[in-house]
Structures are given as structure tokens and as C-alpha cells.
Amino acid sequence: MSVCVWGVGTSSFARQPERLPAELAWEAVAEALEDAGVDGVEAAYVGTVFGAPGVAQRALSGLGLTEIPIVTVENACASGTTAYHEARAAILAGRYERVLALGIEHLTSRFDGPIAPESTDPEQATGLLLPALYALGASRYMADHGATPADLARVAVKNSAHGARNPRAQRRRAVTEEEVLASRMIAEPLTLFQCAGLSDAAAAVVLGPPRGEGRDIPVRASVLRSGAAWDQASPHVWGYDVVRTTSEAAFEEAGVAPGDLDLLEVHDAFTIGELVTLEALGIADAGRAPAQVATGCHSIGGSQPVNPSGGLLSRGHPLGATGLAQIAEATWQLRGDAGERQVAGARVALVETMGGGAAGIDGNGCVVTVIGG
Amino acid sequence: MTAAATDAPGRSADPRPVVVGYGGRHLLAGARCVACRHALARVVPRCSRCRGPVEPERFGPDGVIWATTVVHIAAEPGDETPYTLAYVDLDAGPRVLLRLETGGARATIGDRVSLTAPTASGSAAAELVR
Numbered sequence: 001m002s003v004c005v006w007g008v009g010t011s012s013f014a015r016q017p018e019r020l021p022a023e024l025a026w027e028a029v030a031e032a033l034e035d036a037g038v039d040g041v042e043a044a045y046v047g048t049v050f051g052a053p054g055v056a057q058r059a060l061s062g063l064g065l066t067e068i069p070i071v072t073v074e075n076a077c078a079s080g081t082t083a084y085h086e087a088r089a090a091i092l093a094g095r096y097e098r099v100l101a102l103g104i105e106h107l108t109s110r111f112d113g114p115i116a117p118e119s120t121d122p123e124q125a126t127g128l129l130l131p132a133l134y135a136l137g138a139s140r141y142m143a144d145h146g147a148t149p150a151d152l153a154r155v156a157v158k159n160s161a162h163g164a165r166n167p168r169a170q171r172r173r174a175v176t177e178e179e180v181l182a183s184r185m186i187a188e189p190l191t192l193f194q195c196a197g198l199s200d201a202a203a204a205v206v207l208g209p210p211r212g213e214g215r216d217i218p219v220r221a222s223v224l225r226s227g228a229a230w231d232q233a234s235p236h237v238w239g240y241d242v243v244r245t246t247s248e249a250a251f252e253e254a255g256v257a258p259g260d261l262d263l264l265e266v267h268d269a270f271t272i273g274e275l276v277t278l279e280a281l282g283i284a285d286a287g288r289a290p291a292q293v294a295t296g297c298h299s300i301g302g303s304q305p306v307n308p309s310g311g312l313l314s315r316g317h318p319l320g321a322t323g324l325a326q327i328a329e330a331t332w333q334l335r336g337d338a339g340e341r342q343v344a345g346a347r348v349a350l351v352e353t354m355g356g357g358a359a360g361i362d363g364n365g366c367v368v369t370v371i372g373g
Numbered sequence: 374m375t376a377a378a379t380d381a382p383g384r385s386a387d388p389r390p391v392v393v394g395y396g397g398r399h400l401l402a403g404a405r406c407v408a409c410r411h412a413l414a415r416v417v418p419r420c421s422r423c424r425g426p427v428e429p430e431r432f433g434p435d436g437v438i439w440a441t442t443v444v445h446i447a448a449e450p451g452d453e454t455p456y457t458l459a460y461v462d463l464d465a466g467p468r469v470l471l472r473l474e475t476g477g478a479r480a481t482i483g484d485r486v487s488l489t490a491p492t493a494s495g496s497a498a499a500e501l502v503r
Contacts, residue, residue, distance in 0.1 A: 114446060122388040122415070123470045126496040127448040132458055135442035143482045188443040229421035232468040233411065237440070358470075360414065360421060 003088045004216040005371060006098075007036025007206040008328035013170045013316040016200040021051065021106040024202035025059035028321075029102060032204035033063075037213075041206065042096040043069045045087040047079030047103045048320035050110045059104060059202075074320075077267060077355025078224075079103060080203060081323030081367035085224045087207050101205045103325070105318035107198045114186070114195075115319075123359045131195050133358055134270035135187035137237035141272060142189070145287030149189045153180035154293050155271035156193050159307050162300055163314020165341040168325075170197050170316030194271040199316025203324035205331075217334050220348075221253035222369040227362030234362065236280075239273070242363040243280035243354055250350070251282075254370035258282040261304060261370075262346040263333055265326035267353050268311040277352060278306065281368075300341055308333060308341045323353040323367060334372040348373040390414055390469050390497040392488055393431070399488040400431040401497070403467050414467040432466030434488040435502065439468060441480045461486055461499060472498040 009031025011024040033039060044065065046056035056072045075082040080103030087099040107115075114129045123133075141147055157177050163169040175193055183192040210216065227242040234241065251257060258281055266281070268274035275289040283304065284292045292298060298306040309315055309329040312322060330349035332338045349372050356364025391402040404413045408425025416429055441459040457473040457480055472492050473480055478501060480486075486499040 116448070120385045120388050122390060124448075125387070125389050126458070126470050126472065127444065127452070127456065128458060128470060129444065129446065129448050131446075132442050132444045135444070136440040136458065136460055139442055139482060140440040185445045187445065231414070231421070232439075232462045232466075233422065234468075 001092055002210055003091045003207050003219045004210050005205055005219065005327065005331050006038065006208045006213070006216055007032045007034070008204065008331045009035055010168060010203040010325050010328050011201045013168055013199050013201040013318065015108050015198060017108040019200065021055050021104050022059040022062050024106065024200060025102060025104050026062055028202035028204040029060070029063055029100065032100070032206050036206035038098060038206060040065065041068065041098050041100040043090060044100040044102060045083035046070060046072045047075065047083035047323065048072060048105055049074055049076060049079050050107065051104050051320060055104055056102065075365035077269065077319050078323055078353040078365040078367045079320040081327070081351065081353040081369065082224055082365055084205055084207070084324060084327060084369070085222045085367050088219055088222050091207055091209060098206065098208045101207060101324060102202065103321035103323060104202045105320040106200045107318060108200050111198060118357065121357045121359050124357055128357065129187065131190055131270060132187040133238065134272050135190045137239065137276065138189055138272035140237050141276060147290050149181055150177060151290035152189060152194060152271040152275070153177045154290065155268065155274045156180045156313055158293060158299050159268060159311040159313045162308050162341055163310020166310045166314065169310045169314040170199050171314045190270055190272070196269045196312035196317035199318040201316065201318035201321045201325070203321040203328055205324050205327050215335055217331050217371050218373070220256070220370045220373060221250040222367065223250040223253065224365065224367050226365055227356070229360060230358055230362035231360055237276055238358045239354055239363050240276050240280045242366045243277055243352060246366040247281045247352065247368045250368040250370055256348060256370060256373070260348055261350050262348050263305045263308055263330070263343045264350045264352070265307055265309060265311070265329050267355070268307055268313050269317050271313070274306065274311065281350070281352065300343060305343050308338065308343050319355070323351070326351045326353060327369070327371070330371055387495060389495060392491050392497045394490065395431065398434045399490055400433045401463060401466065401469060401488065403430060403432050404428060405430040412465065412467040414469045432463040436461040436463035436466065436486055438480060438482050438484045438486060440482060441473065459486070459499070469497060472496045474498060474500040476501065
């Protein structure tokens with residue numbers, strides 16, 4: 001028994017305060033159902049972080065998707081991929097044969113700037129905005145490995161060049177290293193162009209068993225974990241170990257090694273996140289990710305493109321929708337449907353999402369999935 | 374470590390690290406695992422590393438900066454910016470996120486710091502030791 005991606009879809013990615021969350025979901029789900037060639041599903045798993053109670057049911061009822069089991073999950077930035085992971089698990093368990101994974105987030109109705117502190121989180125209550133959490137990691141990474149602000153900026157340069165080719169991206173302008181470094185300082189050393197934008201969007205994936213349809217993309221592995229304790233005994237920056245352990249399990253399940261991947265969509269909510277993630281995934285040795293990015297091997301046209309969509313930095317980061325947008329991009333790439341940003345000959349892709357505050361935990365949740373091949 | 378209850382809707386009990394004044398010094402009211410001796414920044418039922426039982430212990434006041442950043446955007450409306458945050462590993466104690474008073478100096482990883490009284494808003498805080 002295995003599971004395939006039958007269809008994918010997304011809304012536009014933008015600040016869309018004039019639209020209801022349900023309208024974003026209609027756009028994404030309608031595209032995914034049409035792409036899958038089906039007109040309904042047996043169950044839906046919905047990821048959202050700040051979604052209002054009942055947002056999933058209200059959204060799906062507008063498409064006539066009623067009376068089915070609907071399960072809403074929250075798992076920080078990995079909420080969408082957690083919904084996908086659980087949808088796949090339900091199919092593997094034989095509970096359903098056609099399941100929707102949906103991510104919805106409408107951030108402009110909740111925030112006007114950086115994601116505000118969650119008052120019950122001890123570190124966020126101390127003033128640790130999410131950019132500051134990654135900035136702290138960046139400070140340590142730079143001290144440990146001699147990395148520079150320019151090393152961080154080059155991630156934004158690369159991903160913005162990719163995003164400029166993505167009609168769904170929120171930011172569609174390629175920026176220079178100088179522009180990145182000169183943009184407004186948010187939390188040292190991270191500047192504005194190194195932070196993913198606030199976004200309203202939905203993304204959807206329809207999953208089912210193999211059906212002999214050539215456009216379907218097999219799911220070779222999906223692993224979900226929460227972080228171990230993160231404290232004075234942790235040798236790595238926040239978020240490294242959970243990505244490492246989750247991806248090791250995913251590589252084992254998929255029967256592939258990091259070098260076998262043709263492309264990756266990884267969690268670059270902030271530039272430092274992509275560098276740390278590439279090392280945690282085993283794509284780069286410790287401290288070597290900046291040098292690898294600088295060679296161009298992770299750009300479209302390079303040997304192993306990372307975030308050909310433009311990543312969260314370009315697409316925007318509607319928390320619950322992000323993971324499913326990553327899977328949509330990987331699916332388009334593996335089908336050869338990615339247009340100007342197509343990775344030539346792409347057969348196997350990895351998607352990684354992780355998130356949460358620190359507060360003694362190395363990430364609230366991390367999902368790594370390998371698809372294709 | 375009992376955080377003050379709140380009667381204001383929309384506000385929860387204060388989750389931040391508890392720093393107490395003691396003999397002119399400021400100490401973190403944390404805990405230590407009875408089984409594996411791991412230091413914890415707060416009192417919880419079980420050790421986050423080995424699930425052993427814990428007992429309260431006070432840590433500090435001194436420690437070393439593990440990571441630091443200067444934040445240029447306000448976490449809450451009205452917050453003064455910029456402000457400095459640091460993960461500090463207290464000597465023989467836990468890692469804790471602190472607001473850092475640098476007196477205009479630039480904090481760097483490896484600098485020694487000492488716990489002070491919490492900020493006016495109640496966040497755990499430290500100053501550079503010169």
C-alpha cells in the first residue's frame with residue numbers, strides 16, 4: 001500500500017485583508033480537486049495556526065464538502081504538512097481512499113507586522129519575536145562557523161531570483177546582496193529582506209492510493225516529529241536537531257540519500273533557517289552551507305536547487321498554508337509543470353517544514369516528506 | 374514557582390522565568406533533576422531530558438552569553454527599541470532567555486553576565502559584567 005499526490009492547488013499569496021479565509025480556501029481546494037480529477041473527498045485534514053474556530057468547516061461547506069470528517073490541526077509552521085502527514089497516515093491505515101489536506105491562514109486579520117508574542121510562551125512573553133529567535137540562532141551560527149551577514153544575504157538573493165519566476169509568489173523582484181543588507185534591520189543580523197512576508201493564503205493537496213494515473217506523484221516517505229528538549233545541553237542552534245532526526249527517519253523510509261534529491265523545498269522563513277536546514281538535512285557539512293549557496297549549486301540550473309519556488313522568503317509565509325504550498329511546488333516540478341523555474345529532469349523532491357517557538361523545545365513540529373521517483 | 378493568577382480576560386498567568394532577590398543578589402528559581410542532575414529553567418513535574426523527578430534549585434546570578442541579538446522592532450506597542458536579548462547559560466545551571474542591559478556596549482557571545490532585578494514589565498534580565 002502506498003499513497004500518491006493526486007492533485008494540488010493554491011490561492012494567490014498576498015496580503016488580502018479584503019478576502020475571507022474561506023474564499024482563499026475555495027480557490028486552493030477547487031484547483032486541487034480539478035487537478036486530481038475528482039469532485040469530492042472522504043475526509044479533510046486542515047492545518048491552521050491562527051485560524052478561527054470552525055474556519056475549516058465554513059470554508060469547505062462553500063464547496064459542498066459537508067458531512068465528512070474534518071480534523072483541524074495546529075502545529076506551528078508545520079501545520080499544513082502535519083495535515084498532509086495525517087491524511088496520508090489515514091489512507092495507509094485503510095480509513096479512506098481520497099483525502100484532502102488543506103492549509104488556511106489569514107494573517108493580516110491578526111497582525112500588522114511580525115507575528116506577535118504568544119502570551120503563554122515564556123520566551124515570547126519576554127519579547128522574543130520570531131525574527132529574534134532566528135537572529136539568536138544566526139548569531140551563534142556565525143560565531144561557530146565564521147559566517148558573515150553577506151552569507152545570510154545570499155540566501156535571500158538566490159530565493160528572490162527564483163521567486164521572480166514564480167507567478168504565485170508574493171515578492172516577485174530579484175534583489176541584490178546590497179539591497180538585502182541595506183534593508184531595514186529587524187533583529188541583528190537579520191534585515192527585512194531576510195524575513196518572509198506576512199501573507200494570506202490557502203493551499204491544498206488531494207491524496208489517494210495509486211490509481212495508474214501518470215500525473216500522480218508517489219509519496220515515498222513522510223515523518224512528523226516534535227522537538228526534543230532544547231537547552232544548555234544542546235550543541236546546535238535551535239531547530240537543527242529536530243530537522244536532522246526527522247529527515248534521517250524520512251531518508252530511511254524513502255530509501256534515498258541526500259545526494260539523490262533533485263530539488264528541495266525547505267523552511268526559509270528567515271535566511272539563516274535555510275542554511276541551518278541544509279546542514280541538518282545532510283545537504284551541506286557543518287558550516288559549509290554558505291559556501292555551497294555561493295557556488296550556485298542550489299540555484300535553478302545548479303546541481304541541486306533549493307527552494308525553486310522562491311521559498312517562503314518570496315512566496316510569503318501564511319503559516320498553515322506554507323507546507324502544502326511547498327508540496328504543490330514539488331509536485332509541479334516533478335511533473336515538469338513549473339514553467340520558467342522548472343528544474344530540469346526532476347524526479348525526486350524533499351519538502352521540509354518546521355516551526356514553533358523555542359521555550360526549551362527544539363521546535364514544536366517538523367515534517368519531512370520525500371515524493372517522486 | 375506559582376505565577377500570579379490573573380483576573381483580566383485575555384491575559385494568562387505569567388509564564389516567564391522567575392527571578393528572586395536573595396541576599397542582595399538575583400537568582401533564577403529553577404529546578405534540578407534528582408536522577409540525571411540536569412538543570413531546568415523552571416519547576417516542572419518531570420525532567421525534560423530523562424523524565425526523572427525534580428527538586429527546586431536556585432541558579433546564578435552569573436552566566437555566559439550563548440547567543441544574542443539586538444531587536445529593532447517592538448514586541449508590544451510602546452516597547453522601547455532597540456533592546457538586547459540573549460540566551461544565557463547560567464553557571465552550572467540552565468539556559469535562559471534574558472533581556473540584557475548593556476549600558477550602550479555591544480554584547481557578544483562568551484561575555485559574562487549577571488542576573489538583575491526583572492524589567493519593569495517583569496521579564497527576567499541581566500547586565501554585562503565588566
